[in-house]
Amino acid sequence: MGNDSVSNKGTIFLELGLSSCMVENNSTNPTKKPCNILNFDPALTLALSSDHDLDHGLTKKKPDDGLYRQDSVSVGSSLISVASVCVKREREVKSEESKRVISTTSQVEEEDDYSVNDRKKLRLTKAQSALLEEAFKHHSTLNPQKQKQELARELKLRPRQVEVWFQNRRARTKLKQTEVDCEYLKKCCEALKEENTRLHKELQELKALKLSSPPLYMQLPAATLTRCPSCERTADATSTATTRPSFTMAQKPHFFNPFTNPSAAC
DNA sequence: ATTAGCGGGGCACTTACTTCA
DNA sequence: AGTGAAGTAAGTGCCCCGCTA
Numbered sequence: 044m045g046n047d048s049v050s051n052k053g054t055i056f057l058e059l060g061l062s063s064c065m066v067e068n069n070s071t072n073p074t075k076k077p078c079n080i081l082n083f084d085p086a087l088t089l090a091l092s093s094d095h096d097l098d099h100g101l102t103k104k105k106p107d108d109g110l111y112r113q114d115s116v117s118v119g120s121s122l123i124s125v126a127s128v129c130v131k132r133e134r135e136v137k138s139e140e141s142k143r144v145i146s147t148t149s150q151v152e153e154e155d156d157y158s159v160n161d162r163k164k165l166r167l168t169k170a171q172s173a174l175l176e177e178a179f180k181h182h183s184t185l186n187p188q189k190q191k192q193e194l195a196r197e198l199k200l201r202p203r204q205v206e207v208w209f210q211n212r213r214a215r216t217k218l219k220q221t222e223v224d225c226e227y228l229k230k231c232c233e234a235l236k237e238e239n240t241r242l243h244k245e246l247q248e249l250k251a252l253k254l255s256s257p258p259l260y261m262q263l264p265a266a267t268l269t270r271c272p273s274c275e276r277t278a279d280a281t282s283t284a285t286t287r288p289s290f291t292m293a294q295k296p297h298f299f300n301p302f303t304n305p306s307a308a309c
Numbered sequence: 310a311t312t313a314g315c316g317g318g319g320c321a322c323t324t325a326c327t328t329c330a
Numbered sequence: 331a332g333t334g335a336a337g338t339a340a341g342t343g344c345c346c347c348g349c350t351a
Contacts, residue, residue, distance in 0.1 A: 165326090165327095165338095165339060165340085166326095166327065166328085166338080166339080167338090167339080184318090184319080185318095203340090204339080204340085206318085206319095207339065207340060207341095208338095208339075209319095210318095210319070210320075210340095211338065211339070211340085213319085213320080214320075214321080214322095215337090215338085217320090
């Protein structure tokens with residue numbers, strides 16, 4: 044990408060009633076049909092604008108800055124964002140002064156005539172974002188034929204914008220989840236390291252004990268040696284050869300761990 | 310029944326732009 | 331006022347799946 048001045052790259056949308064046609068003008072993608080549509084005007088609008096709202100908006104830059112201005116207001120039962128979009132056409136004829144286009148119509152209707160590479164960043168209004176978030180809570184993916192069109196209509200956005208928002212939202216969710224998982228795994232790793240250190244230390248102590256005294260099991264009562272601490276089953280000599288595994292320290296050490304499966308050896 | 314082409318959606322990666330400290 | 335980081339809308343390429351001829 045970059046700032047190539049005469050790039051044909053871009054996604055072109057045709058608003059055809061309730062359906063939209065996404066055509067990528069990209070010959071390198073075999074799965075997409077090339078489309079020679081001239082005078083493509085990328086989306087650069089926000090929402091409805093009304094005169095009485097202009098003073099209440101979240102104006103960040105003056106229109107003359109060449110950027111856009113947007114205002115937000117609630118209208119009716121559903122919050123309808125109001126935007127006043129100011130756009131400077133930077134790559135027009137050189138002699139022409141930068142022009143400001145103030146939108147007084149919806150985003151769907153508005154068409155700004157600047158080049159594809161003059162991608163101006165939009166900010167959705169709080170109301171638009173809130174409604175999209177609400178929709179995302181119910182379904183993280185859109186039913187393309189219904190929900191997308193409906194949301195786009197309600198938000199005064201293009202269906203493509205709604206689609207992109209959901210894609211980015213899913214990506215953000217996934218990223219956050221990945222970070223959470225990463226933190227969890229780090230903690231698990233730390234816990235395992237500590238446990239490993241502790242067991243190593245214990246092993247060293249046992250080895251030292253073994254060298255200085257008779258085996259530990261020889262010092263313990265027989266019942267202790269052959270009784271499983273979890274199920275209290277005592278192994279006897281005759282059942283050793285049967286299907287049930289015996290529980291003797293001499294044959295197979297049994298590490299009792301109440302946090303895992305206490306009866307695993309039984 | 311199989312296959313190739315096509316359209317559309319999702320995702321990963323990236324860019325470009327805005328906002329804020 | 332300038333600047334870098336963070337956030338995010340949008341572009342691009344690829345893959346997958348369903349449909350259909």
